[in-house]
Amino acid sequence: MKFKIYIIAFFVLFFLSACVKQENYLIENINFDNYKAVNIDASDLIIDQLYISNIEHPYIDHLVKQDLIFLISNWAEARIKPLEVNNSGVVIVVINIASIKAFSLKNNVKIQDIFRSNAAINIEMNLDITINLLDKNGNKTSYLDLKVFKSQELGDNISLLEKDYIIQEMTKSLIKDFDSLAINKLKEVFYKSLLPN
Numbered sequence: 001m002k003f004k005i006y007i008i009a010f011f012v013l014f015f016l017s018a019c020v021k022q023e024n025y026l027i028e029n030i031n032f033d034n035y036k037a038v039n040i041d042a043s044d045l046i047i048d049q050l051y052i053s054n055i056e057h058p059y060i061d062h063l064v065k066q067d068l069i070f071l072i073s074n075w076a077e078a079r080i081k082p083l084e085v086n087n088s089g090v091v092i093v094v095i096n097i098a099s100i101k102a103f104s105l106k107n108n109v110k111i112q113d114i115f116r117s118n119a120a121i122n123i124e125m126n127l128d129i130t131i132n133l134l135d136k137n138g139n140k141t142s143y144l145d146l147k148v149f150k151s152q153e154l155g156d157n158i159s160l161l162e163k164d165y166i167i168q169e170m171t172k173s174l175i176k177d178f179d180s181l182a183i184n185k186l187k188e189v190f191y192k193s194l195l196p197n
Helices: 002-021 070-079 162-190
Strands: 038-040 044-049 080-082 091-103 121-134 139-155
Touching: 002 162, 038 070, 038 162, 044 070, 044 080, 070 080, 070 091, 070 121, 070 162, 121 162
Parallel strands: 038 080, 044 091
Antiparallel strands: 091 121, 121 139
């Protein structure tokens, strides 16, 4: 009888310890609610999406919770505020590239299996954004070319949920780097057209 109690206790402790060791990979949406807008002397903001999402290997834009096109569009609306004072032109945010790619690190794994198996992969995120300031005649008065890249190798011993979580954290980091670069460059290049908040 004592032996059965020890076995039951052992299995209960084993089960509880397995539950405790599991990580909680909470994937939260990225938003720009707390970001302060930069006021620019212009009549309007236009977002021009040149980059078209691709669903073929090695692109995984369509598999992530929030793709980079969506995030850059939201970023532009939150961070760039046109206020017409002297310039009735426009600010145009051009999305040249906003890709997320996954490359298998093993030759025998198909890319479509990445989110169905624990295959080792390398994730690459690439942003190429141009911000143009045009005058009322459509002439370019200022512009910025912004490029941000991130890459991370994900081992084959992590769960699919952990992969999703790491990709989301990479995206947060990429957007944070992009925001810092973009705001600094806007202040440097567009300084004649910036307005006080």
